[in-house]
Amino acid sequence: MSGPVLAFIEHAGGEPDRLSLEALAFARSLVTKLGAALEAVVLGSGVEGVAGQLGAHGVGAAHVATDARLDDFAPAAWGAAIRTIVAARAPAAVVVAGSERGNEVLAHVAARLGLPMAANVIEVTPGNSWRLVRQRWAGSLLEDAALDAPIRLLSVAPHAVAAAPTAATSVPTISTFAPELEPADLVARVVRREPKASAGVSLADAKVVVGGGRGVGSAAGFANLEALAKELGGAVGGSRVVTSLGWRPHSDQIGQTGLRIAPDLYIACGISGAIQHIVGCKAAKRILAINTDPDSPIMAVADYAVIGDLGAVVPAITAEIERRRAPA
Amino acid sequence: MNILVCVKRVPQTGGRIVLTADGQAIDTKFLGHTISPHEECGVEEAVQIVEKEGGSSAVLTLGPAEAEEQLRDAMAIGIDRAILLETTGGEWDPVSTAGAIAETVEAQEAAHGHFDLLFFGNEAADTGDYQIGVRVAVALGRPVINGIKDIWFTDDRHAVLARREAPGGGWETYELPLPVVLGVKEGLNLPRYPSVPGRLRAKKKEVERVALGSSPSGALGLGAGEDSAGLGGAVPGPTKLLLRLPQEERSAAEVIGRGAEAAPAVVDMLERIGVLAR
Structure with missing residues (x-):
């Protein structure tokens, strides 16, 4: 029994x-x-x-x-x-x-x-x-x-x-x-609480997330990702490499030691696909990878891929969305 | 402040995990090793606190002889001394690991004076057991809190204030009297890279070795033997039998196109899956 x-x-x-x-x-x-x-x-x-x-x-x-x-x-x-x-x-x-x-x-x-x-x-x-x-x-x-x-x-x-x-x-x-x-x-109990800073859509809740990796090249390189995320009403995140280099704050990290996200679409830009990162994004309904290397590990978990330099591809996608939205 | 940071040596896995033929470990023939990420931040925090507050710092690991590499890495960024609890014959279970660490902390404190702070990673990157720091704290009778991403002190330096993310967003702060055990998380700080002079200095620093041998829970962990010193009668486990890779459901990516010319096809896809509608 x-x-x-x-x-x-x-x-x-x-x-x-x-x-x-x-x-x-x-x-x-x-x-x-x-x-x-x-x-x-x-x-x-x-x-x-x-x-x-x-x-x-x-x-x-x-x-x-x-x-x-x-x-x-x-x-x-x-x-x-x-x-x-x-x-x-x-x-x-x-x-x-x-x-x-x-x-x-x-x-x-x-x-x-x-x-x-x-x-x-x-x-x-x-x-x-x-x-x-x-x-x-x-x-x-x-x-x-x-x-x-x-x-x-x-x-x-x-x-x-x-x-x-x-x-x-x-x-x-x-x-x-x-x-x-x-x-x-x-002895170990909460002595003070601070509420969530409410500033736009959070990475955890966003329906679309645009993520950047080492391929973004610099902190400034994220401007292209920000612009695309804005068009899609989404949020921007990054890989551990990106937060370790100080290009983005740690709170933007998607991965095993950062956030686990589950958006409708995750756009992985210049991310090779280390398992540290994959465990943070694999719950996304769909993944679009933009990468110069068609053999990078991210391709194994992506649904869609664009092979090419994200510095050219990302602004082109943003421009195409703007073009379609412009009144005829 | 006197601080002990407990770290774990883990493989740098990169893009794909490959297992050894017997399924007992990750094949590390072509991999480097590193300090598990949360603990890297513990090391950095200890160095920063001692720089600011004075005192001394030590780093401890339980692992194979090769884990000396990670202890030297920690000393290269400014940790003063290191203790290696050297194991043979594979992994130790979490109960046995915590028992050995708690005993070592007591021995170290008897020899060198007490630690105000013990840092552990919130969880090790590889085994993800989520319990070593709590077990050591309970064995030593000290308060403990996990998930810490911010550490500061009261003016009288008798207590530590530690902040972590609350479920659903925002922050919660804990105030704990010293001595205390903290489980820290990445994001606590941005760990520095070791400098060349730092690496040279680290070579000359002391690594105290304690030979632990194989796990007291035995090869198959079926109950603690009589020589399970440090467990205080605790039941060891769980016992690893086999490692395996999960089945992946996703099929290969559909290549939409190449370069900027792919943009219209990408936006067609965005419309099709409904993320463009406003």
Whole structure:
């Protein structure tokens, strides 16, 4: 008889986070394999509404800690609250979203319980020894691994599974619990927030992104990319080379150590296609590569290509759009 | 400020990953190695803080003998000394790695005085385990926060202020009393390139070597042996069995044209996929 699978649910504005719902979908397939129950843990004041929505995602019982000390992010305290429920429920596994916060909180749980943790898992097969597949290099490489522990701590790689609700909708049993927090758990907590600077369409949200690599040649060379992005109502980003050279600020970096974008169209200009960059842009619906080298690795992930010097091609595209838009 | 930066040696993968025949590692015959990107920023930050505030800096890595190269790179841009926890026989799992680092920090502090700051990368570029810094902090009983892209101090220098990006945009700031562990991210600063005099100086600096041998969790990691010192009874893992490349769904790119003459065909495509409509 297996203990339940416990899913940790992040939330904002009274709604569960999308990545947490993906983690729930992952956990649902795990409980089917185990023949176990699916339970959730939700933290913060007034989260009963969030917990109530989880029935549609297969959760039978939700444990909520309506403790105001957990309202804002405090990773050690969130981890302690999860450990309180782990002690009470003896789960077979704890599943979290492979978000920045999810991985960080699970690391606290793992460290305090003295258990291994597998980050960014995409598949799991329970057994005497659990087998799992996890992402390395932000998904450019996969690792088959074994996990031998009484409680399996897993984070689910973003977008590895879809966040689909179940057919049968039910209302989960909601029970409140008092997390066992020590003063040390509350040392690392947010003391100040600064809102997002709202200036035009952000790189993360843009429908069209024009990206530049070493082939752009200089910081000034980005003027051509800016002009094309303006015509398309898009945003400009760059590869790691470009931010490391100081041609663009780091916040414009698309890649493993920068932003992961998912626009309708990504126009890769003078970008060779290092895997560091590809993992940041491969979620784009379509990729147009503009490059002098028809054999560059970017061509393997691009849908469309123009072979040529971006210094000539990009302004020509901008001019063509302007020409078609001009009144006849 | 006395600072220890923990770094990892990783391959410079470039455009395509090729695995060794046994599927246990990336084939690095034709690749160079580097410090994992987040940790490069940790190294730069440590150098900048010591330049400004005084104190000393050290760099530590757990890895093969060849990882001395990355320690010399860190010293070439201004880190004072280095510690190599030398392993044999492949990767260590994250639990064993963190156990060995925590023990080493205690030994280093007993010998050289305490570290105000311990820097880790938010996650290593290769394994992406997202846990080493937190495990070390918990073992040492110090506060820890990840994702840091900005670091400054209170006027009395008793606490550090650390800022990271909030989910959905904006920033959140943490204030933590020293000593503290920070998981840092690229964007914290722009790491400098080592100068030739810097490289020459680095050659003369000390690298303290500690022979760790092979992973205490054993070749297949099936439970910790009696000699799993430093794990404090923790269960090691996960255990790597095999590496493989994901299946790619995209087919080869359709070449629309060459040079500026391709512009009308490109704009036709933009209209067709609906990104030009306003």
